[in-house]
Amino acid sequence: MMIFYALILLLWSVPLHAAGGFTKHDKDLVAFALxxxxxxxxxxxxxxxxxxxxKKAPYLAAGGPPPLGAEKAKLDPLVYDLVGQMGLQEVGHIRAIKESIGHVAFPRPRLDISKxxxxxxxxxxxxxxxxxPFDAYANSINYMLAxxxxxxxxxxGYTGAAPLLIGSGAKSLVARLLGVESGQDAIIRTWLYERKSEKVKPYDFTVAEAxxxxxxxRNHLDHHGLMVVKGKKLPFEVDDEGLVVPKELGAEKETSxxxxxxxxxxxxxxxTPEQILSVVYSSGNPKVSGGFYPDxxxxxxxxxxxxxRAKH
Structure with a gap:
C-alpha cells in the first residue's frame, strides 16, 4: 500500500510535459492553439x-512583433477585474504550452486588435x-461583445483537437486548458446574458442581437449551411450560437x-484548425490571412x- 501511494505522489510530481509525453502530432496541435x-x-x-x-512577460512574446492597435478599454470596475484576471490566466496558458512543446513553440505572431x-x-x-464605427474599447458592453x-x-478548437491527441501528457494539458477557456466563455456569456435586452448604444440593436x-x-466563415424549420431558415451543423436561439435549437428544445x-x-x-483559421482571418479561407492575423x-x-497557397 505504501508503494502505491508513493507511486501516486511521484506521478503528481512529474512535470506536465513529461506525463506520458507528446507525439510530434500532439505538439503541432497544441502549438496551433498557441x-x-x-x-x-x-x-x-x-x-x-x-x-x-x-511588459508583463516579454520572454513569452519571444521577440514577436507587438500587436497592432491595442488599447486600454474604458471598463467598469467589475469588467476591469474580470478581464484583468482572464489576461493573467492567458499568460499562464502560454507558459504552460511553451514549456510543454519546447522548440515547436514560436514567438508571438503579428496580431491586429485595432479599433x-x-x-x-x-x-x-x-x-x-x-x-x-464600432469601437471595441469604448465601454464595457462593446468590450465584452468583442x-x-x-x-x-x-x-x-480544443474540443476539436481532443480526440486527435495521442500522448497522455497532451491530453492532460488540453483538458486543463479547456477547463479554463470554458470558464472564461461562460463568464463573458453570462455577463452579456444579464444585459441581453439592452441596446448597444448608439445603435438600434440589442446585446443579444449582436x-x-x-x-x-462565424458559422458563415467556417461554411455551415441552412435548414428550414417551420418555414424559417435556421443554421444546421452549427458550431456557434448567440445568447438567444429558436426553441428548436435550445436545450431540449424547451428554451430560447x-x-x-x-x-x-x-x-x-x-x-478544426481549417475552420478556426477561416474565422480568425475573417476571410472564410484558411489560405487567405487577414483579420486578427494580418501575416x-x-x-x-x-x-x-x-x-x-504559395504553390497554387
Missing part, C-alpha cells in the same frame, strides 16, 4: 491594464457599415435562452496552408 492564446492574452491584458506581454479591425468584424456581422468573439473560438449576428458570421452554446445534447461544439498564424499546421 496562436489563439497569444491573441487572448494581448487583447485582455491591454484591455484591462493598458499593456501586454512585452478598425473590430469595426470591420462588426460590419461584416451585420452585413452593413455601422455608423459610427471578447465574446475570442475564447469561444479557442474553446471549440451575439446572434457574430455567431452567424442560450447562455452556453452547445449542440442538441448540450455538448460543446468542435472546430497569418504560425506553427506547422497554420503554415501548411500558406505553403499550399
Amino acid at each position: 496562436n489563439l492564446e497569444y491573441l487572448e492574452a494581448e487583447f485582455f491584458l491591454h484591455g484591462a491594464l493598458g499593456y501586454g506581454l512585452d 478598425k479591425t473590430w469595426a470591420k468584424t462588426m460590419d461584416h456581422a451585420f452585413n452593413k457599415t455601422l455608423s459610427p 471578447s465574446y468573439a475570442i475564447p469561444y473560438v479557442g474553446l471549440t 451575439t446572434v449576428e457574430i455567431s452567424k458570421l 435562452g442560450n447562455v452556453l452554446s452547445a449542440d442538441k445534447n448540450s455538448i460543446s461544439y468542435q472546430r 497569418g498564424a504560425r506553427g506547422e499546421i497554420a503554415e501548411r496552408y500558406h505553403k499550399y
Whole structure:
C-alpha cells in the first residue's frame, strides 16, 4: 500500500510535459492553439491594464512583433477585474504550452486588435457599415461583445483537437486548458446574458442581437449551411450560437435562452484548425490571412496552408 501511494505522489510530481509525453502530432496541435492564446492574452491584458506581454512577460512574446492597435478599454470596475484576471490566466496558458512543446513553440505572431479591425468584424456581422464605427474599447458592453468573439473560438478548437491527441501528457494539458477557456466563455456569456435586452448604444440593436449576428458570421466563415424549420431558415451543423436561439435549437428544445452554446445534447461544439483559421482571418479561407492575423498564424499546421497557397 505504501508503494502505491508513493507511486501516486511521484506521478503528481512529474512535470506536465513529461506525463506520458507528446507525439510530434500532439505538439503541432497544441502549438496551433498557441496562436489563439497569444491573441487572448494581448487583447485582455491591454484591455484591462493598458499593456501586454512585452511588459508583463516579454520572454513569452519571444521577440514577436507587438500587436497592432491595442488599447486600454474604458471598463467598469467589475469588467476591469474580470478581464484583468482572464489576461493573467492567458499568460499562464502560454507558459504552460511553451514549456510543454519546447522548440515547436514560436514567438508571438503579428496580431491586429485595432479599433478598425473590430469595426470591420462588426460590419461584416451585420452585413452593413455601422455608423459610427464600432469601437471595441469604448465601454464595457462593446468590450465584452468583442471578447465574446475570442475564447469561444479557442474553446471549440480544443474540443476539436481532443480526440486527435495521442500522448497522455497532451491530453492532460488540453483538458486543463479547456477547463479554463470554458470558464472564461461562460463568464463573458453570462455577463452579456444579464444585459441581453439592452441596446448597444448608439445603435438600434440589442446585446443579444449582436451575439446572434457574430455567431452567424462565424458559422458563415467556417461554411455551415441552412435548414428550414417551420418555414424559417435556421443554421444546421452549427458550431456557434448567440445568447438567444429558436426553441428548436435550445436545450431540449424547451428554451430560447442560450447562455452556453452547445449542440442538441448540450455538448460543446468542435472546430478544426481549417475552420478556426477561416474565422480568425475573417476571410472564410484558411489560405487567405487577414483579420486578427494580418501575416497569418504560425506553427506547422497554420503554415501548411500558406505553403499550399504559395504553390497554387
